[in-house]
Amino acid sequence: MIEVNRKGDVWVFAQQHDGKLNEVSLELLSKGRQLADRLKVPLGAVLLGQNVDSLTVPLFHHGADKVYLAQHDLLETYQSNTYAKALCQLITKHKPQIVIYGATPRGRDLAPRVASAMKAGLTADCTDLDIGDNTDPSSKVTHKDLLLQIRPAFGGNIIATIVNYDRWPQMATVREGVMVLPTPDTSRKGTVVKDDIELAPEDALIKVLEKSHREKRINLKGSRIIVAGGAGIGSPDGFQLLRDLANALGGEIGASRAAVDSDFINKDHQIGQTGTTVRPALYIAVGISGAVQHRAGMQDAAKILAINTDAEAPIFSIAHYGIVGDYKEVVPALTKAVKARA
């Protein structure tokens, strides 16, 4: 644990994988920028690895004032223990007030290990972050300008805001896709702070023998239009009608977990709390009831069209357009209308 340090930086852990920056790190820099501006402190990105100097440039372009760069042979491949040790050394030395991580499998592997070693608080899977004051209900002491860590809890049925005022740094992991990825400003520059890290071979007990990275074949996050199907589609064949519509609109196919669990479609398409978070211009929800865990991944769409046989389905309460009817009739009619537009 480090002492409460109001002048400390806001840090974003810059995740890299085989020399490529993870997009969520860049998303977090834009959020980190807002937090740092509110607190009037610098925004730092922490970059660990080996031969990754060139990655400092995009970090500056996305909003970092400083990049804390620690390179070491034992940091070449990610490993919980070596990365946690390195990060703890940097935190102890530079005393940031806030450290945020992308809630990827790797971020969720690393952050708790760091939190435990630092005896600091950590909130998982935040969907938003803000700065605000907190008054302790028992001591009535007000703590100013804390990191408000906002996340769904209890299977998405409640939204909890968590703070951490006594044992710093304040840390959180943040879901991928919930922060907007801004266009980089290629004229931005910053300072690289190089740090030496002490690691011994016995810190690296895990051997990675093989890695296979499967690129997702679809790009839901980048898609302007998404046609999503749920349990109501009833079969893998039913999704063909949705594909016809998506093709006519130049969109992608999304799905609810129920549709994925029923093997109508593969998991890459899942939208929601345990799938991808999207914010397209148009989201067409077909045969999806609108459970809170599904809404968590799509409610920020600019326009939502819901198609459902049940007029009482919760999805209608967040929709802009609603069509009550059987998708087998409504979707082909919609496809036809879209094709006829030109």
Added chain:
Amino acid sequence: MAFNSVVLAKQVPDTKNITGQAMLDDGTVNRAALPAIFNPEDLNALESALALRDRCGGTVTVMTMGPPSACEILRNSLCRGADRGILLTDRRAAASDTLATSYILSCAVRKLSDVHLVFCGRQAIDGDTAQVGPQLAEKLNFPQVTYVEEILDVSDSTLRLRRNLGDGYELVEAPTPLLITVVDTANTPRPPAARRMLKYKRARGKAELSKEATEKFGKGATADIEKYMAQRCEQLSAKGLLIEQWDLDDIEADLTWCGRSGSPTKVHRIQSVVLTGNEHKQIEPTPQAISQMVHELIEDHTIG
């Protein structure tokens, strides 16, 4: 080689079937209003540990931290094949966040001798944090392998494991002692065995017995309660049916790191998710109405 494994399991409210009544006025969740279940991925962790024991020998101890009612998941684990169940229960552990929880669990695991492997589920469905596993590994100074889907080869004191990271796989080799967290695609948990069920359905923990005795004799009847407890404990223990129970003193935990004082994260605010009855435009399922809507969406540049 034979491995001594500890499985950490949690009893959780079934968040899939949550209702409005489950929320208290102060914004906290009324766990009593929800059915309590075995955290799903902890069952996958238990299955992995049992399968490894079947393959290589060794023991499987299941440990849970929670109220007396959490004995239920220990009974369930015994029925599925676990060798030993331990309940960690102490009022002073209430309100522990993940950091305090991992500290308490680390004291308890240390109390067991010769632990080679600690198994956790990837995450619990009430918090979805996935933090306790890695935090516990750090406290025990064990390496960790998270998101484990398969235990491949096992040699003297190293394991080959396959991790499923959602967007890819990793094959790793790790030495023991080791902590692993197991994902739901790892296996199908074996059901409780009928023969073991006959035996272990009668297993009880001390805290359960004392509740039973208080209900039987009334709160004030200390002497009767004590006598009953002593008798029942002896009976059960003779048959190997007394579920072990530890408190924070038994595991020599430093209280400053437990419960509220050991928890850096504090709840600032809780809001329940309510749907605001948003006005939406109702479109008739006719070709004309649908064309009209498509036209509107083109007008406002939603579709190109």
